[in-house]
Amino acid sequence: MKAGSRFLNAVSAVALSAGIVASGAGATVFVSATTAEAAVIQRVDVRGASRVGAEAVRSNLTIVPGKTFSNTDIDDSVKQLYDTGYFSDVKISVSGSTLVVSVEEAQLVNQVVFNGNRKIKDDKLAAVVKTHAAGPYNEAQIQSDIQAIKDAYAATGRSEVQVTTQVVPLGEGRVNLAFVVDEGDRTKIAAINFVGNNAYSSGRLSSVIATKRSNFLSFLTRKDVYSEDKLHADEETLRQFYYNRGYADFRIISSDAAFDEATNKYTLTFNIEEGPRYNFGAVTVQSTVPGIDSTQLQGFVRTHEGQVYSAKEVQKSMEAISDQVASAGYPFARVTPRGNRDLTNNTIGVEYLVDQGERAYVERIEIRGNSRTRDFVIRREFDMSEGDAFNQQMITRAKRRLEALGYFSSVNISTQPGSSPDRVVVVVDVQDQATGSFGIGAGYAAGGDGLLLEASVEEKNFLGRGQYIKISAGGGQEGSQTYGLNFTEPYFLGYRLAVGFDLNHSQTSSNDNYDYEENSGVLRATAPITEDLATTFRYNYKQMKYDPSGSLSNLSAPYQNLVENSPWVKSSVSQTLTYNTLDDMTLPREGIYASATHEIAGLGGDSEFYKIYGKARYFHLLADDADIIGSVSGSAGYVIGFNKNLNVFDQFTLTNGDIRGFENKGIGPRIAGANDDPLGGNTYFTVSAEATFPLPAVPRDFGLRGAVFADAGTLFGNDVDPRGDSVNGVDASLRASVGVGLMWASPFGTLRVDYAIPVLKEDFDKTQHFKFGINNQF
Template sequence: MHNDRWNKPTETAVFTPFAKSLRSASFCVMLSVAWLVPAPHADAQSYQFNTVQIDGNERIGDSAILSRAGIARGRAISAGELNDAYQNLQASGLFESVALEPRGGTLVITVVEFPTINRISFEGNARIDDEALASVVDSDERRVFNPTQAEKDANAIAQAYSNDGRIAARVQPKVIRRDQNRVDLVFEVFEGDNVEIERLSFVGNRQYSDRRLRRVLGTKQAGLFRRLIKRDTFVPERIEADQQMLRDFYLSRGYVDMRISAANAQLTEERDGYFVQFNVQEGQQFKFGELTVTSTINGVNADDYRGVIKTKSGAVYSPSLVETDIARMERKAIRDGVDFLRVEPVVTRNDRDLTLNVEYRISRGPRVFVERIDIEGNTTTLDRVVRRQFDSVEGDPFNPREIRESAERIRALGYFESAEVNAREGSSPEQVVVDVNVVEQPTGSLNFGGSFSSSDGIGVAVSFAEDNFLGRGQKLKLTVSTAEDAQRYGFNFIEPSLLGRDVAFGLNLDYAETSSSYNSFDTERIVFQPTLSFPVSENGRLSLNYTYDDLEMSERDDTTTGFVVANDIAAGRQVTSSIGYNYSYDTRRAGLDPTSGVLLQFGQDFAGLGGDTKFVKTTAKAIGEKRIFNEEVTLRATLQGGALAWSEGNNRVSDRFLIGPSIMRGFETGGIGPRDQSNGSDDSLGGNLFVVGSLEAEFPLGLPEEYGISGGVFYDVGNVWNLDDVEIPLGSSIVGESGSFRHVIGVSLFWDTPVGPLQFNVSKALKKEDYDEEQKFEVTLRTDF
């Protein structure tokens, strides 16, 4: 048993023992050929062998060798053909050495077979595990060892490390010989240090700062959490994608002449980091000029199609808005029964007033149909999950724009590391085959962590989530949270395409036991809630739900309970059975302005479908956001409210609106609104009505962007009031029933961490009531608008 290894780095490595044998074999053949053709007239010389003798082969049969050599018994062959036979055998990759020697009427073929691979292993790898490295290696155990393939495998491993930011990684293959002509193939890995991006900079950008442009890029500068965030390593392919992201960013804001003249990456002197610089030529910002529609199809009125265009003259030009208008016109054509309608945007440039006139030319496209959709690479995900991202099916007219949009939807699923969608000619020029090639990635997660809530205390949280359950595109989540004052167990399931339609079915099951820190009672609650949601317009979505809510309140031993809460506890377990709906209108992704967005929500729940209660509960929310000062500062305004109209049953504190810091900052949960101070208690009662408004601004603090820290200011105003239909026992001491508006100002610190975006708030109440419970400092997991 001994070790053999290549003498040079993997890029030019030669397998030493095999190379020596190869040189010997080559020398042997040269001598044989020289013996066969000693004179210039050897080209005319031919040989005829009645017998072929093959020596040295153990696994490969004689007939297979003769077939690869291309030699037949009894047929005359020239010296050149004999040399071709040698080359054929050598190129087969099966033999370490080959020799051909004529002996009268007998041709002796002597071969030395390559050994078989007994075992493949990796040494020295810590950053990338064996399983991941095995996936990039093409050599297989129990197959013939090929030095050329081993060299390619070593290069593939080195490339995997390069993609992980370790460009200095080196991989050296070696073999350990075993008996029975077997070898162990070992890849020795020297990982080297991680080469990070120390600085991302831009040259030529005047409209947008370096800080704003860095937020566009997928690549990030090395920051505080460099060991947890993988995007701060240098990957050339990622830099190329970043350039496209920059172009898309500028184009969506009207800079149609934007160019990236160069993207330079320079190693630091210590060779442990990169300086990456993008040279940008922004150009001028253009707006939409005149928008017109023309038609060359009989029976298609251009004015009718002009009416579906929502883009307005004077708006900042964006190719995505043009694509959206084309999609609207094509959908109208489908509704009108017009097949093969094509819309071609013709853009006319006006440099004087910096506008772009767009003429939408409607014409009859070629009669091309979708023959079939082929999907490959999805080992776990079912075909139908990918196929339902297509609006087109087999037999439909082919629409290139729809195929592009389908490709984007497939990538947005999050199930695949990469997804390529291409169209090619099918069985005839009138048929198109759509090829979908995907590479899957993990979609499940098991999380262990801690939880903190200002109302529930510190606890442990465990959750399992799978975004592509059983490859069906379904979402499944199981959660267990045990906080100091609350224990919650949850099950959530979502089927995004019920019965193959654009209808999402959801099922939510929750069991919770809470020991409220802001009231003198405990609760035990079971919630069962199935939902159906579906789009009703381009930006609108409607959700329908049924809710079964089983709640029991109980008195806590170590607290004093007010008369109203004591009355609620005495009512015992109460079941609420309700149906409801929620409508949302969201322009954040498909709006006309990429620097602004609006979210509108309105919902109602109607209780009385069985159960112990009967009421109507209405909630509404409106959020508007705008980025100003070249998108460095974000302004946000929020207005939300609710109303509870009670008809039957006991209107308990757990059913009314209790406002917490997530809605209005500066106060504890239930910190504002009516309170029961009878019997020495101080219970928050909530209210049948509430309204809260908020104004806030978020801005950079001048810190290095890799820290992920920004600042903000806010102003909140709100009120909770009304106890109509609440049974108030005699002797109760109630304050704040009529309500008053509280005003709060504060500052925020936003910190993007690997565990999520954290928000720290410090607030001061400008106006409040004496009985309110303030909360001047809070830490929350930020939710993005």
């Protein structure tokens, strides 16, 4: 039925005494508006609704018996009935005091199936389409579903997919619907070109954007999938890259995606204009708000004269000033930066103006586009809710938090006018992305378990509730086994309090004289103190079993004690402070990551001690265009027992990641003689310096980086009773090594292999030149 004829049929039904001339599919209607407004019906007669039911039809009418109605009511009733999707035709007429509603029911869908799909499974496509079993057959909705299927395939790089439908009538108004998918070949990215870049090479800019050139692993990473949304996101990433490095006049002249049908590949070209590089000029704060002292706010500014201009630092300064002013009782105060360009000296002076902004309140926060993530997961990242004072800096901070979650491929927050001039509607548009991953890791422990393999399944947004869960299992050549389960609820009881637990089991037979088994559990809670600082409280429980597998006479006295008195239990509580300003947790280029922990054991169990230990690492970009990253780190720790000797497992040990070139437990106090058993130490410190760089002549999209490093440190002191055995390595003799490394940002995580040569060591130390495994910098 044509839309025009629907409207005319609807309007014609209003006339109780109007003249109507009907012809064919349309009607010419002469209606008295006064008559229509005065029309009153006493009953509603529904015809043709055998499946849906008369009451369902009446509930979708805006016309009520005994009340007057107008032409608008007729039109609204027809539209509302069509919008249900259950009717293919609707006619409304008046007969005396009766409103006659004649409907023709749409066919019902008995079953929805998908044919030809191999790359996307049925359950994934079923979640995309809106047509479902027992629902109405609606051609407009089916066309929308076809486009949704195409969009799903385009997200996997198959933009040439073709989707058709097949309808099988079953009688009695029921049909089976099949979506037939011709997946086609996967499109790829042949090249990514940059035009107009002088300060940074095309290779450096390629490493910045999310879209990557196709390579042999693209089928796993999906980073070579082209979409218009990703292109716009890459444009914004480039802008922020330049804005945060002093290029305040940077602009993208054009971006183009040329598709070659012969090769089924895209070529992306970004035409840019960098402009000059600026430093900060004079930075001041001015306030027009009574009671707010500008000089006191100066201390919250993070931009200083002479520094390279950075839009990110300007934004952080605005947020810090805004928070301080709001805490002083001025929630509507507004912070506005004013830039003063000096083209002669290439500087930008910034004045932060604090004034009393308009009184505006958040009417509601409207969330759109989240097909998987629950609304409350998004809402809780805002420091304001409905009814609170509107604050633009809080909006910016919420956007940054949402992007940092890793749940969304895009986050956009805008505002719309509310129901009154002092009301604002905050609109949050997000697009969900895959948050689950399957990982495979490998490592090698010389002199111990040999080759180690681990597989894990990880989900960062479990059931769309923002919860983190990880299940892992692994094994080694010498019969070692590991199992783990980790869970975190990031907002416990609605507070910004991350609560979780870790359960782990491991066992090994790498020692010829005993088998070792360990079961541990950790309960933890992490609370933020500031945006960069957080504290974590833990309860730690560990059970250790040493089962004899050989002659105990081959063991030193302390280890004989471990086997003879097994099992052992350690129960402790600890607190950790973590400071994190890294720009990227995967490949940091700037920032500090530091943690300090103190731990008390003695809540039952066999251990009684106090420990304090920590580590800090600083990253700095040594050469921006060459992408050479330098880092220095240091760590230290000390443990003291409570009125008794420590156990072997209470003391510190160093791994081959702390000082490369040595085995796990390869340095520090150990039993002298043939047994050579490590005891650990009560004090340690380490320092390290490293530089990493992209491998020359290798496309940066491969994610291969080289490294050179130098490590040094020591582990000394012993509070374990040697039971008559002599001990080496109690003194603080320094160990050091130098080496090279190779890192690969693989789809399974960052893999790394190091080759280190000890340059300072003791005769009783255990060395290991090669180290291979998953890279863990923190």
